[in-house]
Amino acid sequence: MSVDPLVLAEGLTKRFGDFEAVAGIDIEVRKGEAFGFLGPNGAGKSSTMRMVACVSPRSGGELRVLGMDPTVEGPKIRARLGVVPQQDNLDNELTVRQNLQVYGRYFGLSRKHVRDKAAELLEFAQLADRADDEVEPLSGGMKRRLTIARSLVNDPELLLLDEPTTGLDPQARHLLWDRLFRLKQQGVTLIVTTHYMDEAEQLCDRLVVMDKGRIAAEGSPSQLIDRYSTKEVLELRFPPGEQDPEPVRDLGERVEVLPDRVLVYTTDGEAALAAAHTRGVTPVSSLVRRSTLEDVFLRLTGRTLVD
Amino acid sequence: MSVGLVWRVLPPGLYARRARAVIERSYLVNRRAWMTVLSGFFESFFYLFAMGIGFSRLIGDVVGPGGQTMSYAAYVAPALLAASAMNGAVYDSTFNIFFKLKYAKVYDGMLATPLGPFDVAIGEVSWALIRGAIYATGFLTVISVVGLTSSPWTILALPVVLLVALAFAAVGMACTTFMRSWQDFDLVQLALLPMFLFSATFYPLSVYPEGLQWIVRLSPLYHAVELMRGLTAGVLEWAMLGHLAYFVVMAVVGLLVAGRRLGKLLLS
Amino acid sequence: MLRPWQARLLVVESMWTWYRRNWRATVFSSLLSPVFFLVAMGFGLGSQIQPGGLTHGYSYVVYLMPAMLAAAAIQNAAGESTFPILSGFKWSRVYWGMTATPITPAQVATGQLLWILGRLTFSLTVFAIIGTALGAAAGPGIVLSLVFAVLTGMAFAAPLVAFAATVEGEGDKFNPVFRFIVLPMTLLAGTFYPVSELPAVVRPLAWITPLWHGTELTRAAAFWNFELWPVLGHVAYLLALSAVGWFLTVRYFRRRLEV
Numbered sequence: 001m002s003v004d005p006l007v008l009a010e011g012l013t014k015r016f017g018d019f020e021a022v023a024g025i026d027i028e029v030r031k032g033e034a035f036g037f038l039g040p041n042g043a044g045k046s047s048t049m050r051m052v053a054c055v056s057p058r059s060g061g062e063l064r065v066l067g068m069d070p071t072v073e074g075p076k077i078r079a080r081l082g083v084v085p086q087q088d089n090l091d092n093e094l095t096v097r098q099n100l101q102v103y104g105r106y107f108g109l110s111r112k113h114v115r116d117k118a119a120e121l122l123e124f125a126q127l128a129d130r131a132d133d134e135v136e137p138l139s140g141g142m143k144r145r146l147t148i149a150r151s152l153v154n155d156p157e158l159l160l161l162d163e164p165t166t167g168l169d170p171q172a173r174h175l176l177w178d179r180l181f182r183l184k185q186q187g188v189t190l191i192v193t194t195h196y197m198d199e200a201e202q203l204c205d206r207l208v209v210m211d212k213g214r215i216a217a218e219g220s221p222s223q224l225i226d227r228y229s230t231k232e233v234l235e236l237r238f239p240p241g242e243q244d245p246e247p248v249r250d251l252g253e254r255v256e257v258l259p260d261r262v263l264v265y266t267t268d269g270e271a272a273l274a275a276a277h278t279r280g281v282t283p284v285s286s287l288v289r290r291s292t293l294e295d296v297f298l299r300l301t302g303r304t305l306v307d
Numbered sequence: 308m309s310v311g312l313v314w315r316v317l318p319p320g321l322y323a324r325r326a327r328a329v330i331e332r333s334y335l336v337n338r339r340a341w342m343t344v345l346s347g348f349f350e351s352f353f354y355l356f357a358m359g360i361g362f363s364r365l366i367g368d369v370v371g372p373g374g375q376t377m378s379y380a381a382y383v384a385p386a387l388l389a390a391s392a393m394n395g396a397v398y399d400s401t402f403n404i405f406f407k408l409k410y411a412k413v414y415d416g417m418l419a420t421p422l423g424p425f426d427v428a429i430g431e432v433s434w435a436l437i438r439g440a441i442y443a444t445g446f447l448t449v450i451s452v453v454g455l456t457s458s459p460w461t462i463l464a465l466p467v468v469l470l471v472a473l474a475f476a477a478v479g480m481a482c483t484t485f486m487r488s489w490q491d492f493d494l495v496q497l498a499l500l501p502m503f504l505f506s507a508t509f510y511p512l513s514v515y516p517e518g519l520q521w522i523v524r525l526s527p528l529y530h531a532v533e534l535m536r537g538l539t540a541g542v543l544e545w546a547m548l549g550h551l552a553y554f555v556v557m558a559v560v561g562l563l564v565a566g567r568r569l570g571k572l573l574l575s
Numbered sequence: 576m577l578r579p580w581q582a583r584l585l586v587v588e589s590m591w592t593w594y595r596r597n598w599r600a601t602v603f604s605s606l607l608s609p610v611f612f613l614v615a616m617g618f619g620l621g622s623q624i625q626p627g628g629l630t631h632g633y634s635y636v637v638y639l640m641p642a643m644l645a646a647a648a649i650q651n652a653a654g655e656s657t658f659p660i661l662s663g664f665k666w667s668r669v670y671w672g673m674t675a676t677p678i679t680p681a682q683v684a685t686g687q688l689l690w691i692l693g694r695l696t697f698s699l700t701v702f703a704i705i706g707t708a709l710g711a712a713a714g715p716g717i718v719l720s721l722v723f724a725v726l727t728g729m730a731f732a733a734p735l736v737a738f739a740a741t742v743e744g745e746g747d748k749f750n751p752v753f754r755f756i757v758l759p760m761t762l763l764a765g766t767f768y769p770v771s772e773l774p775a776v777v778r779p780l781a782w783i784t785p786l787w788h789g790t791e792l793t794r795a796a797a798f799w800n801f802e803l804w805p806v807l808g809h810v811a812y813l814l815a816l817s818a819v820g821w822f823l824t825v826r827y828f829r830r831r832l833e834v
């Protein structure tokens with residue numbers, strides 16, 4: 001049985017003047033999955049999200065959201081979307097509860113409905129005790145949860161989250177991830193952009209790695225690691241400027257040199273480490289770990305993600 | 308031609324006919340900040356008190372519309388009504404909207420819902436008018452009660468002052484869509500204060516030499532002042548239709564420019 | 576080791592550096608606005624007013640000019656003592672940057688007031704020159720009016736800076752200050768006509784404002800018409816307001832920055 005994809009893009013392009021932010025990408029997001037855009041700042045993730053959210057007209061290519069064309073049916077599509085923008089744009093002139101209620105009214109929901117819905121979402125976002133407070137003094141994590149709660153006020157079929165946890169402390173991130181898991185279990189389709197590897201691994205069933213407006217790779221996190229990296233990685237730390245890859249070059253399939261360390265990609269990290277010691281290599285410290293999406297990204301673009 | 312027809316021919320993405328939700332938001336915000344709203348009343352009354360009462364001995368009676376003699380307070384009160392309509396409408400449609408557009412990002416949030424830019428524009432202008440109507444009603448009531456009006460035509464000052472407010476709000480909003488930073492708002496001040504002071508608000512047009520009189524006649528506030536003064540004094544002239552036409556043109560041009568520019572700005 | 580006055584002047588210097596790049600934004604409020612008022616009210620409305628006892632026999636614009644100096648001082652002081660102060664603590668956070676150096680919070684406070692003093696002196700001098708060029712000065716007494724006007728401005732600025740140093744939020748608390756203090760004071764406390772023209776119940780309210788004392792002084796100077804005891808009383812009142820304001824400013828700056 002084939003189910004129509006919720007989002008279907010072919011050759012999707014966004015230009016700002018001469019600058020091509022999104023350079024012709026193909027994506028397909030299926031119902032019920034959590035789909036991720038992974039990439040550094042400026043990769044074109046947010047521009048893509050804004051086009052999918054029907055607030056930014058595409059410059060070229062095809063785009064169908066919920067089976068409709070955003071250019072023609074923007075309001076109809078937006079009525080069934082939830083959007084969590086990169087920067088919280090909560091209404092600081094309203095209370096926490098009013099933020100949810102007023103937003104619901106923008107969707108044309110009845111007053112009674114938004115009142116009940118707001119109470120439910122306040123519980124969901126663990127903000128019930130702050131319901132009648134101002135928005136401004138809330139912590140970053142609370143504001144983020146409120147923005148997510150707000151995006152759910154219309155029971156969206158598709159939730160767009162642009163860097164949901166950027167700038168939050170670890171505890172706040174885990175709480176947020178937990179809420180997003182629950183939504184997924186309820187059958188909400190998620191599209192997430194992030195430049196955090198762990199977030200992509202935690203949340204996404206399937207993701208695309210974006211770089212410079214293009215898609216560099218596509219697959220599930222484990223598929224991507226299988227395809228573009230090795231099972232384990234040996235990290236050897238050296239004082240800056242003293243890292244020399246030559247003695248260890250043949251210990252793995254591939255070696256990367258970063259400003260402060262050398263990475264050896266291998267199926268058996270401990271064996272590689274032992275071999276390195278035998279050869280008289282003396283790093284400041286060493287670490288054997290499993291491959292992550294960070295390694296995939298490094299392989300694909302030759303750069304680390306965050307900087 | 309009904310207003311509804313105009314909105315129906317707009318591109319579907321720009322207007323979802325839900326401007327009411329935007330007005331509701333303004334209502335909630337203002338209900339929470341009721342002190343600020345209430346204090347808006349006082350500005351006009353401080354001026355009325357300072358001008359009307361303070362200058363009563365210094366100036367005495369003046370010649371008003373149709374050559375009738377009136378107290379200076381009765382002369383200046385309708386002009387203050389017109390000026391406060393201008394100030395309120397321009398403030399709401401420039402500073403307020405610019406802040407929400409660029410800083411608070413309130414409209415970005417709205418446009419992620421089915422609302423379109425025209426819902427936002429209509430909602431915001433409507434709220435400015437509702438607030439203006441409340442102020443104007445209060446002011447007209449007070450000046451009528453204390454005897455500064457002399458004609459039942461005063462009642463017409465309310466709808467007319469709303470047209471004036473609409474015209475200023477529309478043009479103000481259109482200007483806001485061209486503004487880049489707070490520095491540009493100096494220009495708003497630079498337009499408002501001289502207009503407030505020099506549009507025959509506090510003294511008759513005849514004070515100016517002939518050439519300057521024609522320049523003053525270009526000022527929209529001058530036309531608003533003439534309308535308000537004529538209505539509260541009960542002196543109706545054909546020239547009033549000309550004044551009204553001035554504001555109809557202002558409102559239409561302003562709204563067209565504002566709507567088109569807002570769409571461009573918000574949906575990039 | 577930084578000497579105390581050197582530190583305070585460094586604070587002024589840093590504000591000057593900012594101002595040199597951003598002065599255009601302040602031209603309207605500090606200069607054009609009082610000139611517009613002087614022309615509209617002095618010449619325009621003044622044309623309807625016969626010179627007489629109330630105007631000391633001068634034409635209305637000459638009567639108005641010294642008081643406009645004091646009123647412009649209040650307006651300028653209000654602008655300089657509210658949002659810029661909040662910004663120093665909250666948005667631009669320059670005060671925090673300064674106190675990370677050997678400069679103390681108390682020196683920042685005094686430096687800030689000195690800066691306002693400088694700003695007032697400069698804008699009012701320019702306004703006085705423009706007014707004189709327009710023929711609104713009664714005589715050389717205008718120079719002394721200028722000094723009194725600056726004092727009036729400081730008598731309002733200093734307490735207001737102290738208040739601003741206690742404001743936390745987005746500055747909503749300043750709106751009532753402008754609406755219920757600055758505007759009615761400017762309109763009613765002797766700028767356009769003697770307070771005796773107001774109903775008796777309102778007069779005491781005018782008497783407590785710094786502007787009323789200021790207009791009495793600037794007019795006395797402009798028309799060279801001094802009565803010893805009233806003049807001393809007005810000056811004492813304005814100096815007292817400035818001193819209390821200075822004291823509180825230092826105190827609140829320390830309370831906020833020494834944490």
